[in-house]
Amino acid sequence: MIIKTLLSGDLPRSRILSAMLLAVLIGLILAPFVFPGARSLNVAATICVFVVLVASYDLLLGYTGVVSFAHTMFYGIGAYGVGLALNGMGPSWWAVFVGTSGALALSLVLALVIGLFSLRVKAIFYAMITLAVASAFAVLASQLSDFTGGEDGRTFRVPEMLQPGFRLLDTEILGRAIDGKLITYYLVFFSALALFLFMLRIVNSPFGRVLQAIRENDFRAEALGYRTVIYRTLANCLGALIATLAGVLMALWLRYVGPKTMLSFEVMTDILLIVVIGGMGTVYGAVIGSALFILAQNYLQVMMGKASVAMSGIPFLANLFHPDRWLLWLGVLFVLSVYFFPTGIVGRLRARALTRERP
Amino acid sequence: MSEPLLKLKGVHTHIGQYHILQGVDLDVPRTGITVLLGRNGAGKTTTLRTILGLWHASKGIVRYDGKDITQSPTPDIASAGIAYVPESMGIFSDLTVRENLFLAARSVKSVGEMDEKRLEWIFGFFGALKKFWNQPAGTLSGGQKQMVAIARAIVEPRKLLLIDEPTKGLAPAIIQGMIAAFSELKETQPILLVEQNFSFVSALGDTVAVMDGGRIVHSGSMAELAEDTDLQHQLLGLSLDAHQ
Amino acid sequence: MTKILNVAPQDTALPKVRVDMVPLLLVPVLALLMLPLVGSFPTWVTLTVAGLAMGMMVFMMASGLTLIFGLMDVLNFGHGAFVSVGAFTATMVLLPMRSWVEADSVWMNLSVVGMAILLAMVVTGLLGWAFERIIIRPVYGLHLKQILITMGGMIVAEQLIHVIWGAEQIPLPLPTTFRGAFIIGDAALEKYRLIAVVVGLIVFVSMFLVLNRTKVGLLIRAGVENGEMVEALGYRIRTLFVGVFMAGSALAGLGGVMWGLYKETLTATIGAEITVLVFIVIIIGGLGSVGGCFIGAMLVALAANYAGFLAPKVALVSDILLMVTVLLWRPQGLYPVAKR
Structure with missing residues (x-):
């Protein structure tokens, strides 16, 4: 019952999916204790942030059918906002607050302007405009080096409680020191969880249903009296704000902001790949997609490296399985999923569960 | 009489979820003007577009010059000698x-x-x-x-002209000219003419078919219909009411 | 034969042909306005030529894209992949025939570059054919899927470039006689830029002639406005579209070779990097309009060059500013294309 309320009545509706989600959830909760080592904790934190980032993108793509390429811009605004504030004002919670609220305000204004400016036109037009704006923003961030640190970005100190040297308890729990890194991880984790549940609530609210109506049929939604532009702009703003918060979390975790990690087009394509492979318009797709994608990014490469070495005699094949070529295979998977299962892994699992119930 | 140039038999056409043509039977002879009358939304334009393959029939057969063209692509149908003047003029x-x-x-x-x-x-x-x-x-x-x-x-x-509401929105003087043009044209090629303007086509048509609700509800010679005011009233007066 | 219908009385004037001149004037006006701001005439000449050269190269890449969009309502977000592939294909001629590239002979240089361009255009044209069949055909009319799938196509293409040509940057030196500059008065005009202008003009003029003087060209223009009517007249618009897609891809390949030689180093993302600029250009021009695309390309490139000289920080966002300005003035771009 509590679970149902928490999930806003939108249950996974597939046993396999539930199991996968549960595995991701438990894995992330226990990550600091079960998977020791800086790298695996980093993987876990990245998954948390990406779940939020991708789900907020899904609000746009999956629930309103709008393709935006400006999502990394909002993500970057969040990261830079908190990063530059901490860098300039010193490591205090006040700086985090100022940076976050400043970033949220900027994102809101930008999302409103872009939305009102271009959401009334065709999806294609919106995609192009956002691409142009986002790339200009990325160029600015990497060129205005006095302010942003340029290509190198900026490192900064986080509030004392989140610093790796901080100890909450003197004793270790389950062989793990309760240090600032651990606190930061749980800050990221629980914020991500809360944001995720919030988005689940949104898409299952009357507002979310209107968005879906708009996606299904523009004209009909307009005829029903919903001003589609207003709803789309609202969804756009909401997605932007949540992406900004994801950026804040990422910056706090990395204690660094830079154009490559926050604003580059690669991050945007990653988001696209995850949301499509995971499942558009499902929110849960963000969880499954992010977990699989980031695990693949970090561990599949190792396996591909081995395959590549094994095939080192054959020049073309060796290149095909070179660890850096993992994106090739994901790209192929992406194209195939757009064709053959546009609802992604989650949609697939749900459809399977449905056919089982009604043989 | 020889086989008609164009023959529609039990043609159904769906556009999206709408079932527009619900079993159209229509013959277009090899000479003269065949007029397709009917109120707005009766399915006249859809009939023309289905003949030309711009929309495909979901059921039924369209035969043209002895060949089944029901599922042929538009360019092939056009190349077989059917010319089209759409309502929007194109x-x-x-x-x-x-x-x-x-x-x-x-x-x-x-x-x-x-x-x-x-x-x-x-x-x-x-x-x-x-x-x-x-x-x-x-x-x-x-x-x-x-x-x-x-x-x-x-x-x-061409072997057949499909013309969709050529008088729509035109001044009476132009319409008079068009009547003259069509009466000369029909000497050289058959025409299937969609119209709502009865006075325009009553002077021009040779055969006539009246559509309502996606079906042909009457067909015969234009001369008969032009004389039979009762029938006119029944077929077209009725549609006028529905129109309002 | 009697004159049955003659609506227009004999003395009425012909309807005014409304040729929309204002956008045509934008390029010279922008250039002339900048002259006093730049201050020195030779510098202005250099900047203008540089801008025109860049504009021509962008036009080559953008023209195919805008035509493809106009004709079939398909926007290929992977268009940049053809630019990259074109540039990389050129290395298959230019690197083995290094001696021809390094020879101090205009004819050897020209012919080796000509061969590279030819190969690049053939390869990208064929790739365009495959791309249309495999990637785009299943998603006609579905904009969302089009955007996603063409993006995916671009990711895969970029990665395949890494697989085939390796992941490192490839240096692509300019042929010997294309280097350096002509000095006219105090103005230095880089030779390669002049070549780019000439090639761009050739492309523009041939496109113009094809679109205005040949049946295929007229059909393409007719198809942009009303594809259904073109079919009703008995032409297969699909065949037309495949042809345009191949030609557009080949032009992107040509643009890629020219752009690659201009930058003198190749990375697989060379196409993706220019894609944003290409999009801005076709938005400014009006989606589907080749003429607008040409003007848009010139405007964007000139503005970038002048701004780079006058206010380097502004140059970072000059394209966006230009786009916003144009869209505020004409929300559909300079030359809106009439649609169905």
């Missing part, structure tokens, strides 16, 4: 009048090779076209655009 407004006609003349490779005699014959009907020959078609008036659209359909000899 003018290429960026192109000149001359280029519009040139594209309609499929067998001609360059603008200069168009059949002068045929063109003069067309200018005989539509003198304005000669005058606006090198103007972008988009700059013409509505009536002149309609002339371009009809000229395009007859720039080369």
Whole structure:
């Protein structure tokens, strides 16, 4: 019952999916204790942030059918906002607050302007405009080096409680020191969880249903009296704000902001790949997609490296399985999923569960 | 009488979720003008578009000149000798009048090779076209655009013309001219003419079919219908009521 | 034969052909306005030529894209892949025939570059054919899927470039006689930029002639406005579209070779990097309009060059500013294309 309320009545509706989600959830909760080592904790934190980032993108793509390429811009605004504030004002919670609220305000204004400016036109037009704006923003961030640190970005100190040297308890729990890194991880984790549940609530609210109506049929939604532009702009703003918060979390975790990690087009394509492979318009797709994608990014490469070495005699094949070529295979998977299962892994699992119930 | 040039048998057409044609049976003979009457939304335009393959029938058969063209692609149907003047006229407004006609003349490779005699014959009907020959078609008036659209359909000899509401929105003087043009045209090729304007077609048509609710509800000779005011009232008066 | 219908009285004037001149004037006006701001005439000449050269190269890449969009309502977000592939294909001629590239002979240089361009255009044209069949055909009319799938196509293409040509940057030196500059008065005009202008003009003029003087060209223009009517006249618009897609891809390949030689180093993302600029250009021009695309390309490139000289920080966002300005003035771009 509590679970149902928490999930806003939108249950996974597939046993396999539930199991996968549960595995991701438990894995992330226990990550600091079960998977020791800086790298695996980093993987876990990245998954948390990406779940939020991708789900907020899904609000746009999956629930309103709008393709935006400006999502990394909002993500970057969040990261830079908190990063530059901490860098300039010193490591205090006040700086985090100022940076976050400043970033949220900027994102809101930008999302409103872009939305009102271009959401009334065709999806294609919106995609192009956002691409142009986002790339200009990325160029600015990497060129205005006095302010942003340029290509190198900026490192900064986080509030004392989140610093790796901080100890909450003197004793270790389950062989793990309760240090600032651990606190930061749980800050990221629980914020991500809360944001995720919030988005689940949104898409299952009357507002979310209107968005879906708009996606299904523009004209009909307009005829029903919903001003589609207003709803789309609202969804756009909401997605932007949540992406900004994801950026804040990422910056706090990395204690660094830079154009490559926050604003580059690669991050945007990653988001696209995850949301499509995971499942558009499902929110849960963000969880499954992010977990699989980031695990693949970090561990599949190792396996591909081995395959590549094994095939080192054959020049073309060796290149095909070179660890850096993992994106090739994901790209192929992406194209195939757009064709053959546009609802992604989650949609697939749900459809399977449905056919089982009604043989 | 020989086999009709065009024969629709039990044709159903769906557009999206809407079931527009619900079993149309229609014969178009090899001579004269066949008029398709009916109120708005009766399915007249859909019938023309289904014949031309712009929308495909979900059920039933369209036979043209002895061949089943129900599922043929539009370009093949057009190449088999059916010319089409859509309700929207389908003018290429960026192109000149001359280029519009040139594209309609499929067998001609360059603008200069168009059949002068045929063109003069067309200018005989539509003198304005000669005058606006090198103007972008988009700059013409509505009536002149309609002339371009009809000229395009007859720039080369075709076996059948499909014309959708040519008098829509035109001034009475132009309509009078068009009646004269069609009465000469029908001597050389059969025409399937969709109209709502009964006075325009009663003088022109040879056979007539009346549509309502996606079906043909009456067919026969135009002369009969023109004389039988009761029948007119029943078929067309009824549709007038429904129209209001 | 009697004149049955003659609506227009003989004395009425021909309807005014409304040729929209204002956008045509934008390029010279922008250039002339900048002259006093730049101050020195030779510098202005250099900047203008540089801008025109860049504009021509962008036009080559953008023209195919805008035409493809106009004709079939398909926007290929992977268009940049053809630019990259074109540039990389050129290395298959230019690197083995290094001696011809390094020879101090205009004819050897020209012919080796000509061969590279030819090969690049053939390869990208064929790739365009495959791309249309495999990637785009299943998603006609579905904009969302089009955007996603063409993006995916671009990711895969970029990765395949890494697989085939390796992941490192490839240096692509300019042929010997294309280097350096002509000095006219005090103005230095880089030779390669002049070559780019000439090639760009050739492309523009041939496109113009094809679109205005040939049946295929007229059909393409007619198809942009009303594809259904073109079919009703008995032409297969699909065949037309495949042809345009191949030609557009080949032009992107040509642009890629020219752009690659201009930058003198190749990375697989060379196409993706220019894609944003290409999009801005076709938005400014009006989606589907080749003429607008040409003007848009010139405007964007000139503005970037002048701004780079006058206010380097502004140059970072000059394209966006230009786009916003144009869209505020004409929300559909300079030359809106009439649609169905």
